[in-house]
Amino acid sequence: MNKHSSLLTPHSSLRIDLVYTWINVADKKWQDKKHRAMIKVGKTPGTRAARFDADEELMYSLRSVHKFAPWINKIFIIIDGKSAPAWMKKNPKIVIVDHSDFIPKKYLPTFNSIAIETFLHLIPGLSEHFLYANDDFFFGAHVLPDFFFDAAGNPIVITKEKNQSRALCDSYMNKKMKSGVYKQQMARAARIVYDNYGALYNITLKHAIEPMRKSYMADTFNKLGTAFVRNNATAFRESQNVPRIIFPMMDNANGRNTLVLNWRTTHRRIVYDVKNDFGLRRTWHMELWLIATVLGFIKYDLLDKFPSLIPFYKPALFCINDADAFRRNKKWIHKMFEERAPWEK
Numbered sequence: 217m218n219k220h221s222s223l224l225t226p227h228s229s230l231r232i233d234l235v236y237t238w239i240n241v242a243d244k245k246w247q248d249k250k251h252r253a254m255i256k257v258g259k260t261p262g263t264r265a266a267r268f269d270a271d272e273e274l275m276y277s278l279r280s281v282h283k284f285a286p287w288i289n290k291i292f293i294i295i296d297g298k299s300a301p302a303w304m305k306k307n308p309k310i311v312i313v314d315h316s317d318f319i320p321k322k323y324l325p326t327f328n329s330i331a332i333e334t335f336l337h338l339i340p341g342l343s344e345h346f347l348y349a350n351d352d353f354f355f356g357a358h359v360l361p362d363f364f365f366d367a368a369g370n371p372i373v374i375t376k377e378k379n380q381s382r383a384l385c386d387s388y389m390n391k392k393m394k395s396g397v398y399k400q401q402m403a404r405a406a407r408i409v410y411d412n413y414g415a416l417y418n419i420t421l422k423h424a425i426e427p428m429r430k431s432y433m434a435d436t437f438n439k440l441g442t443a444f445v446r447n448n449a450t451a452f453r454e455s456q457n458v459p460r461i462i463f464p465m466m467d468n469a470n471g472r473n474t475l476v477l478n479w480r481t482t483h484r485r486i487v488y489d490v491k492n493d494f495g496l497r498r499t500w501h502m503e504l505w506l507i508a509t510v511l512g513f514i515k516y517d518l519l520d521k522f523p524s525l526i527p528f529y530k531p532a533l534f535c536i537n538d539a540d541a542f543r544r545n546k547k548w549i550h551k552m553f554e555e556r557a558p559w560e561k
Contacts (some may be wrong), residue, residue, distance in 0.1 A: 219470050231368065233290045233346040234281065234425075237332055238274050241298045247294075250327050253451050256270045273312065273542060274351040275303060275560070279553035288347070292339055294332065296325070307559035313339055323449035330401070333460040334448040337433035343349035345369060348460075349425045352542070354533045354553075356519075356526060361531060363517075364427035371427035371473040373464040374518050374533075375419040375488055377498045380406055383415060400455040405462040408440070413469040415490045418498065421461045422478050423520035423535035428463065432473075477501065478518040481508045485517065527552075 241247060243520070253260045274293075280511045281288055293300070300312050315324055318338040326332060336348065345365060345449035363374055385407040410416050410430060437445070440462070447456045467473040468490065475488040481504065516531035521546045523536045536542045542549070 221348055222396075229504065230345055230365065231289045231343045232287070232361055232364070233292060233343040234285075234288045235292045235294065235336060235342070235346055235348050236274065236277070236351060237294045237329060238351045239296060240301070241297045243297060245300070246296055249325055249406060253325055253327065257451060259452065271534075274301060276549055276553045277349065277351055277354050278559065279555065279557050280355040283553060283555065284358050287361065289343060290341070292342060294339075297459055303560055305559060305561045310559050311341065315539060320449075326449070326451050326454050328450055328457070330457045330459055331449050331451075334437070334445065336428070337430045339438065340429055344430050345427070347425050347427055350535075350537075352537045353423065353425050353533065353535050355425070356531045359532050361469040364425075366474060369429075371464065371467065372485075373426060373475050374378075374422045374424040374478050375464070375475045376422050376478065377488065377493075377501060378418055378420050379495070379498070380416065380418045382407075382410060385410070385416075397453060397455045397457075398459075401457050401459045402461065403454075404456070405465065407457050408458065408462060409465045409469055412439075412466070412554055415469055416493075416494055417465045417468070417490055418468075419461070419465070419475065419488060421459075421464075424478065424518045424533050426460075426464075428468075429472075432467050433463055436463050439466070476517070478520075479508075479514055479516050480504060481513055481515065 232255065251261045269436045278291070288309075290311055291309055292313050294313045294315070296315050298312050298314045304310070315326065317340060319326065319335045323331065333348070336342075366372055380403070385403040387403075398440065406417055440458075444458060448458055450457060466471055466473065468475055476485040477488065480486055486501065490540060505514065514529075516529045518533040518535070519526050519529060519531045520535035520537070523534070524536075526534045526545075527548055536545060536549075
């Protein structure tokens with residue numbers, strides 16, 4: 217357990233925006249645009265049904281903001297085509313952003329979340345400190361800005377420990393081993409940071425609302441250069457894409473953020489320290505998590521699995537990124553967020 221304690225005092229004067237990425241999958245124009253783009257790159261348009269109730273997930277996620285994080289300044293909702301949800305009305309706190317508002321025209325259209333995330337720092341009017349979320353991320357309890365930013369205003373990012381070797385990174389990047397696109401992308405990010413700083417990060421991001429700083433993103437964006445942008449700005453996900461975890465890993469290597477696990481056993485959060493990252497330490501954390509779970513003294517800052525446990529543990533954040541799970545848990549989700557937000561019709 218790390219006794220790191222830069223965690224903090226509330227920053228009532230800190231202006232923090234919130235950015236969502238959202239797609240209106242029912243929009244016929246968007247469907248046709250995606251169909252044409254797939255044919256252009258040689259992909260076969262599929263017939264898979266759109267994700268269940270994406271529109272409704274966003275509504276409840278925004279209600280969770282209204283209920284548990286009213287200190288959020290502006291809420292930017294990124295939408296391809298500016299086709300806002302039918303239930304949403306104009307509100308001074310809500311800003312609708314089209315892809316063309318911040319992504320260079322030569323990289324559009326894109327249906328790749330990694331490409332979109334690469335350019336977030338270019339959103340016009342976005343504050344220096346901001347949070348990033350998908351529409352299936354929720355606030356589950358009252359939190360203050362110090363949950364996301366330390367006393368110096370640097371991000372506190374929730375991660376998950378995993379095992380990763382330099383040899384594995386090489387294998388994935390060179391496609392010498394059979395692996396999924398996601399693993400290749402994660403290995404590519406870890407290898408880039410290792411090549412730049414000599415530090416191997418054995419982590420992956422959790423499904424959490426993530427704090428970011430616009431200037432830090434811009435610095436990493438510029439440092440990695442045109443090859444990074446070119447590899448990421450693909451219309452669809454590809455193995456050469458570098459996922460957004462590159463930003464918090466580069467920030468951490470530069471000493472300008474804190475990486476923490478999604479659970480704790482006391483009021484102190486468990487900090488990931490790349491300089492003290494050993495297999496035994498990761499094993500100990502796994503055993504501690506199991507002991508704390510069995511004995512009932514575990515506390516979650518985030519739960520992104522087992523939705524039925526969310527009402528019991530009452531985490532600060534949670535994610536339900538499975539359509540069937542959202543449907544099964546709809547009753548308690550509605551009860552938790554039954555109050556309508558000011559931006560609903």
